[in-house]
Amino acid sequence: MSDHKQEALAGESFCACSADPSRRALLAATAGLGAAAGIGAAVPFVASFTPSDRARAAGAPVEVDLSGLRPGEKLVVEWQGKPVWILRRTPEMLAGLKTLDDKLVDPGSSAAEQPAYVSGEARSIAGKEEFFVCVGICTHLGCSPSDKFATGADSGMGEGWKGGFLCPCHGSMFDLAGRVFKSMPAPTNLVIPPHTYLSDTRLLIGQDSKGA
């Protein structure tokens, strides 16, 4: 090892006495250009990591027929590779939503990702409160919460449970309007996708409602 060090030292002094400053500029320019070329060459490789044109083009709106959906039932459809839920809520379910304000992080959904034409504690389009449309992906780390529609102590979710969803991954709980309860890992309410009703029984997911 010490031999190596001595060689290194000898090399250093050799460089110091014969250094030609005019070559330093050339060296710096070469290094600079080389670095620029390296960065330029990296561009296509980094770009190839972003979604391809095909992936970007995917995600056309999805039409759903609601005629077979009975109150208290949930339908799952795929939109942009994600599960979208359509829950037809019963009057009791809707009444339960009004009683939860103090247990929720954001009862008014002011920080939630949802279209402007969706409002109220039911988080639905005016006149269509019965139907709850949302992206069934937890806002924590992206698992799909499970249905917990049974109420009260029988649900296994506690005495006052009014029905909702439980994320199996980290235990976040949501009510029947996808609003997250306090002290849960999920920071915000479930996301509501753009959607519009083509008729009473035909729902289009992925397209905004007009005028509403």
Add this chain to the structure above:
Amino acid sequence: MLTAKELEDKGRQALAWVDERFPLSVLYKTHVSEYYAPKNFNFWYLFGSMALLVLVIQIVTGIFLVMHYKPDASLNAAGVPVAFASVEYIMREVPGGRFIRYMHSTGASMFFIVVYLHMFRGLLYGSYRKPRELVWLFGMAIFLCLMGEAFFGYLLPWGQMSGWGAQVIVNLFAAIPVIGPDLSVFIRGDFVVSDATLNRFFAFHVIAIPLVLLGLVTAHLIALHEVGSNNPDGVEIKERKDEQGIPLDGIPFHPYHVVKDVLGAVVLLIVFSIIVFFMPEGGGYFLEYNNFMPYDQLKTPPHIAPVWYFTPYYSMLRATTSSFLPFLWLLVALIVGLTWRGCSCVWIRRACLLVVAGAYWGFFGLTLFGFTKPPFDLAIAGIHLGLGLDAKFWGVVMMGGSVMLFALLPWLDRSPVRSIRYKGVLYKAILAVFVICFLILGYYGTQPPSPVGNVVSQICTILYLAYFGLMPWYSKLDKCKPVPERLTWK
């Protein structure tokens, strides 16, 4: 016919021919026949060579699996994802494929068992301490690569746990303020876990990370052989050498330690074979049952948990809720306070002040003064949300940070002795608590979330952090015993 003597001469000539062109004999002597390792190596010193053996098993079985596996998420004629079907094909139709696949999946778990024990050896005998800091850091980098290998590899069978595990872990990156959401799309190469994700994870798993891993293993060994191995006494054997410059307490790696390591390898292979032949699924811990179903991106399985080797860190992620954060800040405050008291360096003291001021105003200040009513609570919440500094972000920091804390050990340990043999009761007790906490965290990580599990995990998380955070102080307080001048052995 050549006589034995002539044959030997021929061999010598061939070796001389090579040695003039490549330092074969020199390398062999430096790293094998004349690498002097301490003579008192015990059981704990078997795991390094075992890790190397498992690495070889993983590479060889991996090469053969790639010959049949197809990284393709599209559906085949039967409506099953091609990747999932190709794994079933290996399991059911490729001759011997079942064993190769089980060897690879068992190897993954064995790798972590061996590496965790190898790291624990470091904690026992202070193997990370000067001058072995780089040995330790290369080791940490290897550990990170292994975690990457395990994570990327787990997506490949394209089962339910593959898909949802990747979904959760990639979404962790989305918690990083500002760039997070774009970063997670960048990692997936799509807006959801898809074929693009599967193909790039395949590339990482089979070539990118293994290349880095092999380089790091080489660096780990070169650094180790430069400074020499530590030993259960923590005594530097290089300080006492004979006339030839050979450490008095050292014995050549070959044949002495090689023979010992071969024994270890045989035992490892027996255990390995028992698992591969009789319990390849490891009771659902090595291969999770949910992963025998193809990935359905519309439905998360009712109970998802990572494979056992990630569960301690997964527990810490789950434990970090908004109500837990104040306790975390208290621990940080304690560490910063102690650093302030014990350190005379003006820059470190200024950094402490900055941390305290930031933490105070950001997290407690307004709350302590009773500003919990609107509009102050909203202002604080707004600042946190605006910066993205919510519990989710801190959970991610916790998970990544708690792995990385091991890398700081060489600088946190201020004990006058290296080995646990000469440390006092204090360190022994603290290390025991740390190991118990790690095991409890690992257990709860395999379980569904529960209120009790959450509180226990939170306590264990704090103790885990305290093991590292308070080490500079308790390692100095500890009453150590005198260290002998030479190794002790029987």
